[in-house]
Amino acid sequence: MTPMITPVLLCGGSGTRLWPLSRKSYPKQFVPLVGEETLFQASAKRLSGRASDLAFAAPLVLTNSDFRFIVTEQLMAIGIDPGAILIEPEGRNTAPAILAAALHAVATDPEAVLLIAPSDHVVPDAEAFRAAVARGLGAVAQGDLVTFGITPDRPETGYGYLELASAPDASGAPVKLKRFVEKPDAARAAEMLAEGSFLWNAGIFLTRARDLLAAFETHAAGLMAPVTAALAEAKPDLGFLRLAPGPWSEAPDISIDYAVMEKAPNLSVVPFTAAWSDLGGWDAVWRESGPDAQGVVTSNGAIAIDCENTLLRSDSDRLEVVGIGLKNVMAVAMNDAVLVADMSRAQDVKLAVEALKKKGAAQATHFPKDHRPWGWFESLVVGNRFQVKRILVHPGAALSLQSHFHRSEHWIVVEGTARVTVDDKVTLVTENQSVYLPLGCVHRMENPGRVPMVLIEVQTGAYVGEDDIVRYEDVYART
Structure with a gap:
């Protein structure tokens, strides 16, 4: 009988090589980089449902506190009910996260x-991937840890490789792993491509939970106690499970490859010959977006004139990007930041993030649109003693009951209807109506309607930072 497979989706990374679109506050897995769906949504759909030879249970998700509501919102948008969502108190790399998932399962x-x-990969042929998963189940039944190797189509230096004990055959059956290979230089990558027994390391694993736990106990015993304690002391929180921060902080910061996989003797590899990308840089986005005959990719807000091998992308409805006579250039524009670089320097975009951090620029880590469990807001104008925001509230959602020490606010509804509480008064405010919230008043904003509600908020006062807030009640249990 075919076993029920539980997908474990890892979505806590920051993806700095796709800056400015991917940032610490809103990383690439939650962004529609290729197609209409986000990478996280596409990953969840790829590992869901039932087929003749596969059946998937509800996904188990590992993420951090900042992304927990984004995860549920994006899954609901594609009709997938999550299983457990484990909240990591801090990033400790993939080994502790995967161990927590195995213990929970x-x-x-x-x-x-x-x-x-990982939840940030592109696999256009979902059926081919599911067929590869089905081919790995026999090895799993024998107690193997199964990983997936991508058949290389170029001498790529940005990926690690898997050396197989023998060359794969046409059936795509699992092959025993000989060893892991670190990212090579160009010459060695070309040699490995020619040899035919090396595959790209996709970082995807299929295994029985108990076999994986046995591998941890043998090869990474130091992880067992802190992760087990973090799970045992975990606290439920609105459908999420928060791992205990004390023991979690004692877990070594280490990847699953270094902790277990490179040491385990029972590792098999399923070759995967269809298209795959981890979107590890803007050059990968260019490649996966289908360049035209001149090698040009443009978004809706971009125009290329006499360009070659160029990516022009605008993710702002306020900015048009126009390139003239460009060759081997990538240009990505957002409301608050623009990246322009040679295509060959795609892996160096992380250097821009490091430079911005040293400068103290918010653009290094902070996304211009700030997502919240009730919706999102973005700052339109920030002055010395004022700020103007656009705020969207989902149907049925509500902000916390709160007050401010340093600012007053003026709300103007531009779409939908808001239910507004100001101290002991509750009123409905519709389109083209406004309400004033004096300094210190206790207030709340709700959307009682069935369509998103949008308003413009004008803040005035000595300080307009996000930390000037006192919460009295919150349906999302934020403190």
């Missing part, structure tokens, strides 16, 4: 089969 099903995958 085996507690409810000792025979649980896990498919562990």
Whole structure:
């Protein structure tokens, strides 16, 4: 009988090589980089449903506190109900996160089969990937840890490789792993491509939870105690499970490859010959977006004139990007930042983030649109003693009951209807109506309607920072 597979989706990374679109506050997995869906949504759909030879359970998600509501919102948007959502108190790399998932899964099903995958990969042929997963189940039943290797189509230096014990055959059956290979230089990458027994390391694993736990106990025993304690002391929070921060902080910061996979003798590799990308840079986005005959990719807000091998992208409805006579250039524009670089320097975009951090620029980590469990807001204008925001509130959602020490606010509804509480008075404010909130008043904004509500907020006062807030009630249990 085919086992039920539990997808484990890892979505806590920051993806700095896709700056300015991917930032610490809103990383690439939650952005529609290729197509209409986000990478996270596409990953969840790829590992869902039932087929003749596969059945997927609800996904188990590992993320951090800042992204927990984004995860549920994006899953709901594509009709997928999540299973457990484990909240990591801090990033400790992939090994502790995967161990926590395995411990959680085996507690409810000792025979649980896990498919562990990053949530920011592009796999256009979902059926081909599911077929590869099905080919790996036989090795899993024999106690192997199964990983997936991508058949290379170029001498790529940005990926690690898997050396197989023998060359894969046409059936795509699992092959024993000989060793992991670090990212090579160009010459060695070309040699490995020619040899035919090297595959790209996709970082995707299929295994029984109990076999994975046995591998941790043998090869990474130092992780067992802190992660087990973090899960045992975890606290439920509005459907999420918050791992205990004390023991979690004691877990070594280490990847699953270094902690377990490079040491385990029972590792098999399923070759995957269809298209795949981890979108590790803007050159990968250019490649996956289907360049035209001149090698040009443009977004809706961009125009290329006499350009070659160029990516022009605007993710702002306020900016048009126009390139003239460009060759091997990538230009990505947002409301608050623009990246222009040679295509060959795609892996160096992280240097821009480091330079901006040293400068103290908010653009290094902060996304211009700030997502909240009730919707989002963005700053339109910030002055010395004022700020103007656009705020969107989802249907049925509500902000916390709150007050401010240093600012008053004026709300103007431009779409939908708001239910507004000011001290002991509750009123409905519709389009083209406004309400004033004096300094110190206790107030709340709700959307009682069935369509998104949008308003313009004008803040005035000595300080307009986000930390000037006192919460009295909050349906999302934020403190």
